[in-house]
Amino acid sequence: MSINLSVQSVLDSIESAQKNDIVPDQEFVLQGSVMDLSVSVLLSRLRGLCDNADSLPETFHDQEICFILKDFSNPGAVGPGTGGVMLRVRKALDHPELPWQLRYTGQPEVGNRPALLRNCLDVPVSSNICDFLHELGAKVDHEYVSKGYIMRKGRIKVTVFKIFKVGGKEVQEGVTKSHVVELSALTTRVDEAIATDLRIVADQLKPLVNLQNLDYRRL
Amino acid sequence: MQREDRLLEVTVDTVVQRVTDLKQSLGLLLQKLEHEGESADWPDYLQQYSVISGQMITLLKVLRNEKTPVLRNYLTLPLQLNADPDEALLRSTENRVPAFSHDFVPDLLRTKPDPELEMKFHTLNAKMNIMNSDTSSKQINQHNKVVKHIVEMVSSARDEWETETSRSSLPQTCSINETHSLLAAIGTGKQHQVGKAPSSIKTNIKAAGQMHPYRQ
Amino acid sequence: MGVTVLQTFPDAFRYGYKEVEKLHTRIAHLGAQPNGVFQVDCDTYYMNQQNSQFNDIPGSGSTVNKKLHILHNTETPASTYAIIESPGKQVTLCADLMFDLLLPRLSHMYTAKKNLKVETKGTRFTVSDFIVKIGSVSMSSGQYKGILVEVEYLACSVPALCWPILREFLQSFMGFCVSSQPPPYLQARFQQVQGPQDTMQQYLEKFNEFRESSAYPVTGSLSASQPGTTSTSTPS
Structure with missing residues (x-):
């Protein structure tokens, strides 16, 4: 996505150009799922593979709200990418004192890579972010609660979690009796070596979980 | 030439290093098993397992590296054939290999094939010289046909066998459909599977005029 | 985080640097030590x-x-x-x-419209529980707009509990341009705990005032100026 230089002031664009080389704004992701019955097996295997094998995996309980910022100046636009910018707001339900997180994820990059590559930016914000986005003109698209475990292996973040509807009930009761498994790693624009590491970890989880590059927009 | 030699040396050194590390970790694990037996600490084992798997991966990485010369193409030649114990060899192998002799490496030092094989080789050679070129080409074609047929039979049998066993013996631990529906739920808020009856709980908040629950 | 008050220091004849120097000397008499520089931009x-x-x-x-x-x-x-x-x-x-x-x-x-960036920069002073920042406000084009002084009282976070000492301190080096009434922003939140967001909202108010002021100098008024009106009164 090209930066519209006429919009930013000159100082800002210089700053961002400087930041872009060292700010990790690219993310490699591999996603899959595992049935609920096999989650404990997966967790013990992951405990063996990841750092800190001697302590129990850390749990998290977050609520995520997705906002869409539509492009009002061009309401008749059709086609991919014109649905608007999607911004995700995440708050920790088990640690309400922590700042909320605002996350922007871009379109997956085209190309044959061992893992899905996409632009991503994580910004900690104050808790009035929802109000702010509402004033900005964003609308809530969907929201859900995710609860699960998070582990780390070097730079790779491994999460195993279950999706719930806000209010406590599981999404698609009866259809989904699975946990989502996600491997992700943040990197800078020029470093793609981490993707092979991701693939190696993913292969070590076979045949329990089959992790792939899945673009959810195509589903 | 010199560059290749150096490269080979470096590669061999690296491989030896990695193998020694791996050997050490395996040794540690074996020790642990012997000493602790049933009362061992499971997370400890898991850690050991991860260390060993990491070392195997680095070893494979070294071997697969683009810069490594193709080791298969190199021959090893014995410089000295002596049955006496060799001091240097004893030291470098921790007293396990006294001499580079036929007892330890029978295949590497072989200069002639087995006597039976040699006989077979001679008879085949003789047969080949007598045979006509036409009959031989006909026999080759037939041979190829038969082999192809067998390969087809084996692969179809394997496919059947795989689908059978994957259903029964190995419990299914993940489902592609569930992956898709979960990722669609996270990414786009799609709550419904295609074909599934729509549930009464819809959480997609739509109308802009509606009071948003997060507004203070 | 303490209570922050912003005060525009009148610079009727646009002397700029000279007025800033005047304030620096006055503050030094109170025992303030320069402690770095600061910048707020919008x-x-x-x-x-x-x-x-x-x-x-x-x-x-x-x-x-x-x-x-x-x-x-x-x-x-x-x-x-x-x-x-x-x-x-x-x-x-x-x-x-x-x-x-x-x-x-x-x-x-x-x-973005052109030339809307405002910033204030200057020296930062500390004197016991106060942080004083004397900044000159300018636009992105370099056009000088005025002098803006920020005083933060670190010992307290609620304006109602410390307005008198703040006012006294402000008047001691800025004189009568400081009103005895607290600024409207603080008045509206007199009993509430102040935080960094309150400081920035006050800066925004002041920057808006500076932006709207045209070639005529701005006198030290505490209320937000109406768009379009300019104060042409010169100090006696």
């Missing part, structure tokens, strides 16, 4: 017209004129503040500095 963007309720019927929906301000303060160097100002409502967001990198992604929501 960039303003106009939000694109949104037919927020009636997307399909142009012109019949409510068109709101909103502005988006992005501010930075060297006192909180890891943060970016984003304030959306619409008539009757202001939402202040405090975010990580990375928020600046997110702005190009939202570029379709706003347009």
Whole structure:
């Protein structure tokens, strides 16, 4: 996505150009799922593979709200990418004192890579972010609660979690009796070596979980 | 030439290093098993397992590296054939290999094939010289046909066998459909599977005029 | 985080640096020690017209004129503040500095007009429980706008509990341009705990005042100036 230089002031664009080389704004992701019955097996295997094998995996309980910022100046636009910018707001339900997180994820990059590559930016914000986005003109698209475990292996973040509807009930009761498994790693624009590491970890989880590059927009 | 030699040396050194590390970790694990037996600490084992798997991966990485010369193409030649114990060899192998002799490496030092094989080789050679070129080409074609047929039979049998066993013996631990529906739920808020009856709980908040629950 | 008060120091003849020097000497007499420099900057963007309720019927929906301000303060160097100002409502967001990198992604929501960036920079002084920042305000074109003084009283976070000492301190080196009444912003939140967002909202008010002031000098008025009116009274 090209930066519209006429919009930013000159100082800002210089700053961002400087930041872009060292700010990790690219993310490699591999996603899959595992049935609920096999989650404990997966967790013990992951405990063996990841750092800190001697302590129990850390749990998290977050609520995520997705906002869409539509492009009002061009309401008749059709086609991919014109649905608007999607911004995700995440708050920790088990640690309400922590700042909320605002996350922007871009379109997956085209190309044959061992893992899905996409632009991503994580910004900690104050808790009035929802109000702010509402004033900005964003609308809530969907929201859900995710609860699960998070582990780390070097730079790779491994999460195993279950999706719930806000209010406590599981999404698609009866259809989904699975946990989502996600491997992700943040990197800078020029470093793609981490993707092979991701693939190696993913292969070590076979045949329990089959992790792939899945673009959810195509589903 | 010199560059290749150096490269080979470096590669061999690296491989030896990695193998020694791996050997050490395996040794540690074996020790642990012997000493602790049933009362061992499971997370400890898991850690050991991860260390060993990491070392195997680095070893494979070294071997697969683009810069490594193709080791298969190199021959090893014995410089000295002596049955006496060799001091240097004893030291470098921790007293396990006294001499580079036929007892330890029978295949590497072989200069002639087995006597039976040699006989077979001679008879085949003789047969080949007598045979006509036409009959031989006909026999080759037939041979190829038969082999192809067998390969087809084996692969179809394997496919059947795989689908059978994957259903029964190995419990299914993940489902592609569930992956898709979960990722669609996270990414786009799609709550419904295609074909599934729509549930009464819809959480997609739509109308802009509606009071948003997060507004203070 | 204490209570922060912003005060425009009158510079009727636009002496700029000379007035700043005058303030520096006065502060030095009070025992203030210079402690670094500071800068507060503000960039303003106009939000694109949104037919927020009636997307399909142009012109019949409510068109709101909103502005988006992005501010930075060297006192909180890891943060970016984003304030959306619409008539009757202001939402202040405090975010990580990375928020600046997110702005190009939202570029379709706003347009930038030229020469709207305002900043104040100067020296930072500490004198016991007070932090005094004497800054000269200028536009991105370099045009000098005036002098803005920020005083923060660190020992207390509620204006109601410390307004008298703040006023006395302000008057001691700035004289009678300081009103005995607290500024309207603080008056409205007199009993509430103040935080960095309150400081930035006050800066925004002051920057808006400076921006709207034309070639005529601004006298030390505490109330926000009406757009279009300029004060032409010169000090006696």
